[in-house]
Amino acid sequence: MSEIKKIGVFTSGGDAPGMNACIRAVVRTGIFLGKEVVGIYQGYQGMIDKKFINMDARSVRNIIQLGGTVLKTARCAEFRTPEGRATAYKNLKEEGIDALVAIGGDGTFTGAELLSREYDIPIIGIPGTIDNDLYGSDFTLGYDTATNTVLEAIDKIRDTAASHDRLFFIEVMGRDSGCIALHAGVAGGAEAILLPEKETAIDDLILKLEEGALSNKSSSIVIIAEGEKNGGAYNVAKRVKERFNFYDIKVTILGHLQRGGTPSSFDRVLACRLGYASVKALVAGESRKMVGLRGNLIQLTDIVESINNHSYKLEEDLLEMSAILSI
Amino acid sequence: MSEIKKIGVFTSGGDAPGMNACIRAVVRTGIFLGKEVVGIYQGYQGMIDKKFINMDARSVRNIIQLGGTVLKTARCAEFRTPEGRATAYKNLKEEGIDALVAIGGDGTFTGAELLSREYDIPIIGIPGTIDNDLYGSDFTLGYDTATNTVLEAIDKIRDTAASHDRLFFIEVMGRDSGCIALHAGVAGGAEAILLPEKETAIDDLILKLEEGALSNKSSSIVIIAEGEKNGGAYNVAKRVKERFNFYDIKVTILGHLQRGGTPSSFDRVLACRLGYASVKALVAGESRKMVGLRGNLIQLTDIVESINNHSYKLEEDLLEMSAILSI
Amino acid sequence: MSEIKKIGVFTSGGDAPGMNACIRAVVRTGIFLGKEVVGIYQGYQGMIDKKFINMDARSVRNIIQLGGTVLKTARCAEFRTPEGRATAYKNLKEEGIDALVAIGGDGTFTGAELLSREYDIPIIGIPGTIDNDLYGSDFTLGYDTATNTVLEAIDKIRDTAASHDRLFFIEVMGRDSGCIALHAGVAGGAEAILLPEKETAIDDLILKLEEGALSNKSSSIVIIAEGEKNGGAYNVAKRVKERFNFYDIKVTILGHLQRGGTPSSFDRVLACRLGYASVKALVAGESRKMVGLRGNLIQLTDIVESINNHSYKLEEDLLEMSAILSI
Amino acid sequence: MSEIKKIGVFTSGGDAPGMNACIRAVVRTGIFLGKEVVGIYQGYQGMIDKKFINMDARSVRNIIQLGGTVLKTARCAEFRTPEGRATAYKNLKEEGIDALVAIGGDGTFTGAELLSREYDIPIIGIPGTIDNDLYGSDFTLGYDTATNTVLEAIDKIRDTAASHDRLFFIEVMGRDSGCIALHAGVAGGAEAILLPEKETAIDDLILKLEEGALSNKSSSIVIIAEGEKNGGAYNVAKRVKERFNFYDIKVTILGHLQRGGTPSSFDRVLACRLGYASVKALVAGESRKMVGLRGNLIQLTDIVESINNHSYKLEEDLLEMSAILSI
Known part of the structure; x- marks a missing residue:
């Protein structure tokens, strides 16, 4: 595997508070490690439409506190077809993007998994969804x-x-x-x-x-x-x-x-940690993984596992407690 | 007219942020002026059900910042009948309440107007409704x-x-x-x-x-x-x-x-001013008036007028401006 | 007086919540009325340093809710000298800016008054300061x-x-x-x-x-x-x-x-109204005025008057009331 | 050990958001399990001054969202003397209080540990301090x-x-x-x-x-x-x-x-869980323990250990990351 030179980052699926803090972390960590970073607008749609923008350290200033996502997000039917993914990959290659950070939920990861499997481009997923239902991380961005x-x-x-x-x-x-x-x-x-x-x-x-x-x-x-x-x-x-x-x-x-809404302290720290870890993982040669937080530690989970096991396990003890505390 | 000795205060109709700040102002102004103050729970229903509680200066501590109303509010069909109002007045009299402060909207004022007309009890209304649609005040509590x-x-x-x-x-x-x-x-x-x-x-x-x-x-x-x-x-x-x-x-x-929600600074200052003014008005011999803010001045409006002219007058200039600013 | 073609807008002095909503209003009203609008960075310093930027309707999107000022603000000693103002005016003229909207406090207005007197450029001031102490408006932006x-x-x-x-x-x-x-x-x-x-x-x-x-x-x-x-x-x-x-x-x-902090509803509506009115006033041929809100009406005050009479008049009645309500 | 009949609950040391949610949980869990619960005002000072109040399920309604502590807190020099503790214990015994829940930081626990050692009264500590520095829990109330x-x-x-x-x-x-x-x-x-x-x-x-x-x-x-x-x-x-x-x-x-300030969702859920667990622990015969959260599980730590090892361990990786993300 050759060394990574240019990382593409995008958000996809429903937006979640903390995505901007995470984009900032990806961009600045990439730059710190000597990589170029490109923002891809509107997720997979933007790959197909060539909506690429070079990002420097100042391009992400003053966004850590903003809700939503400055890179926007969209659903993209075309990317679900082999032709759509072929176009996307061709565009990424032309742009020189040789690794991806995908911020989103299981739909996002499914697309990323397909692309990386079909075209052998390294990809790391970051759990960004308010539902907190992704296997491999105690918490997801925005929850x-x-x-x-x-x-x-x-x-x-x-x-x-x-x-x-x-x-x-x-x-x-x-x-x-x-x-x-x-x-x-x-x-x-x-x-x-x-x-x-x-x-x-x-x-x-x-x-x-x-x-x-x-x-x-x-x-x-x-x-x-x-x-x-x-x-x-x-x-x-x-x-x-x-x-x-x-x-x-x-x-x-x-x-x-x-x-x-503006993300909470917890979500922003989580966003920083996961964004930082995703780039470090790519640079270390990892691919097809989701970065997550387990206890107070960053862990990598196979992205296929995180897609297939995504349900939140109901905390029955909390439910039982709730009935008692609301007497 | 004999001197007022005991003031009853109540909230009625939909609750609005600032009602608690207003209750505090009524209670403390009354006490400062040497009167007793009685809180009536659940508005007109509480008059019928004798839900009276003596209030001292400490009874309203730490409520200035709370939403809702500690005296509660309710709709009361019985009070709309002559028999209901007769019971209410009898109970007020037994309790020694010889003047009323009514916090609410036009429904509240309609009840107050009837009671004061039928039984000659002094009453002052305070505009408490988020709709900002009462004639006689530039702003209502909670708006x-x-x-x-x-x-x-x-x-x-x-x-x-x-x-x-x-x-x-x-x-x-x-x-x-x-x-x-x-x-x-x-x-x-x-x-x-x-x-x-x-x-x-x-x-x-x-x-x-x-x-x-x-x-x-x-x-x-x-x-x-x-x-x-x-x-x-x-x-x-x-x-x-x-x-x-x-x-x-x-x-x-x-x-x-x-x-x-916790009332804004504007609503709390308004609540203080109107509560304070309502008691001063009662003590000065006023009745059947609504206290309101016009410009930066407290003004009294005949309560019948405030009931009959309650509509907010659409600010056409703001609407026109809005269309231009959202181009 | 020839017709205005290009309006410059700037913020100066201490920043105040609502300045961005006001900038948006100035820009969009100007464009709606067929004018060009130029943002001047860092107030008077930016005039001297030629920090001009053309603003279209989209350039002010999604800023209505932001605190601070996207045009930035600065104190500028040089502008207090005749030479500084001469440079500033020369730069404005080169840029084709033939009218100004100045958002700030009495220091800002003093500079604007000097420039417009010395160089006959039309100027309208907007009261933007948290202190609420400008003569000619019941409220200032940010208070x-x-x-x-x-x-x-x-x-x-x-x-x-x-x-x-x-x-x-x-x-x-x-x-x-x-x-x-x-x-x-x-x-x-x-x-x-x-x-x-x-x-x-x-x-x-x-x-x-x-x-x-x-x-x-x-x-x-x-x-x-x-x-x-x-x-x-x-x-x-x-x-x-x-x-x-x-x-x-x-x-x-x-x-x-x-x-x-994000401006309150009151401050944003005020910002929209004052920004909108300032451009309308310029186009109507007004100059050397401050736009303000009196009651619920927009009013123009001679800018010299607003500078010379800027003190807030203590509301003694509120202070007296406060002593009673905190018993 | 005889069965517990009446539990005393108090807050001590600096107040922290979530203490009220925790008091509610202790009271209602106690009542649900058939115990009486007594609130002790102002912590150790209240034991000495006999500031006891019986609490039923309704006494803690509408406090889950409030900052501060309705039981108040105080520092108490007298309790640090053997005589002070003797008085406190005598008063608790007269009141029939046969178990304690202490909400606070390491100072609070030190007092609790002494009392339980000297007088063999069961006691459970709950980590309530914004500093997040108590050994035995990943998080403390209010942090x-x-x-x-x-x-x-x-x-x-x-x-x-x-x-x-x-x-x-x-x-x-x-x-x-x-x-x-x-x-x-x-x-x-x-x-x-x-x-x-x-x-x-x-x-x-x-x-x-x-x-x-x-x-x-x-x-x-x-x-x-x-x-x-x-x-x-x-x-x-x-x-x-x-x-x-x-x-x-x-x-x-x-x-x-x-x-x-009103406690965050995280702090309120934590407060509920720790309050609930503290009473369950007492009823199960535990004493001289702190209840804490480790991962997503409730754990008991010897109170002496939690006092002696209370320092937060600096997360060096976060500090290093912070330097990179703020380039």
Whole structure:
């Protein structure tokens, strides 16, 4: 394997807070180690459309604190075809890019894995998704920030819930992973938390809410991950309303505001560490790996493994604790 | 008129940030002026249910920064009947309460006006509603905080909108008044703002969005007050989607989180001033008035006038400016 | 007077939140009205050093929410000399800039007034300073944000003050103007507020604190504007410590963090309105004026008047109220 | 050992965000397990002064989000004497308290250890201190929140630093531990970080700053832990000023605002888990242990060990990375 000269970095899939801090880390580490670094706009689409931009150390100044991604992100159907990937690789080669850092989730890694397998270009993946569901890292970029964003919303709603004797159903992100819902629910003192990983009978939920009302609770907050099995907050609220009338019931759908915002300290430090480690790994000859944090240590995981084992494992002990602490 | 000895204070209708700062001001001003102050829980319902609590200066410590209302609020059908008001007045009298401070919106004032007319009890109203639509005050309690809450959400969504080339429709509170939508929309740099006070043709909206896309805008944000005439964000988004395909389209409904949160400096200073002025007005023999801020001066408005003229007058110049600044 | 073709915009003096929103408004209004707009980096220094940059509508995208100023600011001794101003004017003329918008405080306006008098170039000033002390506008850009920043700090310190039975002295910005200190002090429920405009005897302060302690207050917060006459928070704390021992005493100096942060809704709307109005005024043939907000209306004030009458007039009624509400 | 019937819970030493969430967890877990729970005001002082209050499930409602500690905290010299502890134990016994949960830092644990050794009362410690320096837990309550508070301040100062070409020295908490300084410094993109654990020659600092200025940096931020060896931010700034004149230099001392604020999601989940685990441990017959989080697991550490090994171990790899990422 010849020495790496020019590293391409891109973000792909849903954006997540911390991506910019991570881009900065990749760029500056690359430059420090004597490499050129090229930003690729809009992920795989940008490879096909030749949206390349040379990045120097100053090009990433004052972005560490910004949400979103300055390199933008996009979904790209064309890259899923062999022809699309052929074009992408040709363009990368013309540009002189001989290694890639891919920041995103499992969709991003699937594309990266294909490209590196078909064209033998070294690639390192960085887990960037608010869902915290990638195998090989205790935490993914953006999860901590998103959880705090949800929590701020819960705190605000708590003010009005407690003032009115109301029951609130708050729907949060998480199609397959209940990690945000569970942690924000515990931190927000929610009376119940409904998760994709666990079926919740509406009868049990009503029972729990009735017990709370009878033991003098003046309001209640129920957190519902969008992927839970009863069909989301509107449906749960509708079914509860039919039989529960202790409080007035309201629904809030937090939606995309959960993706934005200035990243937390945790996410920025994580972003710096993973970005730094990804370039070091490339330079050390690694490829087809995801860099992750395990305990307080950086670890590399085979990217195929991280794609195939991506589910978050429900922390049952937290769920059980939550039921006790919200009595 | 005999001298006032005991003042009752209550919050009613939707809660608004700054109500607690206002309660603190009423309590401490009353005590400073040698009066007793009684908190009435859950507004008119609490008068009927005798939910009275004596308040001393320490009882309101450390609440100036809290959202919601420590006295709670409720809607009360019974109070709308003559019998309900008779019970309420009897209970107030037994408790020795000989004057009232009512914090809320026009529904609250309507109740207060009836009670004071039927039973000759002095009453002063304080405008407490996020909608900023009460005649007699340039600002109502909670409006500034709610607008900032909406703005924070817009800023977060802007991060993800700009990263993805997306179009966002954000629905904010405002059934009859577009004040929050207009100000948050201007402050958030929204590409379009749809208000209850003004019909917006979907064709015009699409034209505006297309112009933006053609002039190189990578994303757009449209703010929609819940009371606008096309039926809210979901309906507008649906109709736009049918014919506009420059960007991916997403909808966010902010809902009740707009009511909560720690009040802004502006709202707290306003709350202090209005609470302080309300007690001074009662002691000076005033009744059936709303205290408000006009320019930088406290003014009293006949409560009947403030009920009958409550609509916010659309600032057409801001709307026109907004269209120019979002080119 | 010939028609204006190219407007130069710059920021000068201390930066203030909202300056970027204001720059965006100037640029886009200019372009909308068919003018070219040039950004001048680092204020008067940039005129001398020819730091000019053409600005189109996209050049100011995504800056409405940013603190600081993208055009930067600097102090410039050279511009105070006739030679400096001659160079500046020559450079402006070469660049084709035939009108100026100056965003800053009274130092900025003084420079602008000189230049426009000596070289007959039209100029409009926009009040941008957190101190809220410019004659001709009820509010200056950044004041509302800075006050909320101070308030957040007070709220945080209140948590720890209340947990420990402590007395805190918090020093905030304001050399000549106590506006931030007074409003943040009222909003933060401070037990005492020391201002540049009013002498406070240390004896009176100690008496007030002792009364609080004896009436069961568990902690106290004293806000001190940096320009108050006893020499700032450290000196006041030292003298109080010698004779007051109810609580442990701590000092916090907020410093420059008061200048930064994302601007509030109020400041952004104000920034948009003033920026928009400044260009409209220039195009209408106005010069040597400051645009300001009076009530809810835009007004022009002779720039010489705004320089000569810049002091904030202490709101004595708020100060008196504050003493009562913190009993 | 007889079965535990009544658990006393208290906070002691410096307050930390998350203590209230932790108190709630202790109270509700105790009640759920059939125990009585008593809150002890002001820590050891409250034991001596008999400041006991019975706590039911509702007594801790709506406190999960509050900074500070509702049980208050105090330093207590008397408890350090054998006589003081004798009085404390007598009072606990009279009240029927037969087990203790102590929330605080190593000073708190030292007192707890003595009491439990001398009087054989079961005691479990919970690490509550922003310094993150207790052996036996990867994280202590309040550290994550404090780091984010520091980071928000850095972000605000960055706005003004970047607008003015300025150099800022920001002093943050940390007498012996540089954990907050290091993490906030990395997350804030600081150009240099000075820590108690590592001597920094002023010459090296100046060299680093000069390199930055020469490579086109327009501003710089230096984070200084209060315990660093050059004597804090004022002294470092003074010595740098004598020889470095690329930028204007400003100093900010964050002080006690770092202790307050609503706890982050991370701190609240940690608080819930440690509070819950502490009661479970007591009921299971454990004593003289600190509950901590290691990886994602609750672990018990001998309290003597956690007192004797309390120092944070400097993450040298982060410091090295920080130097590279701030080029």
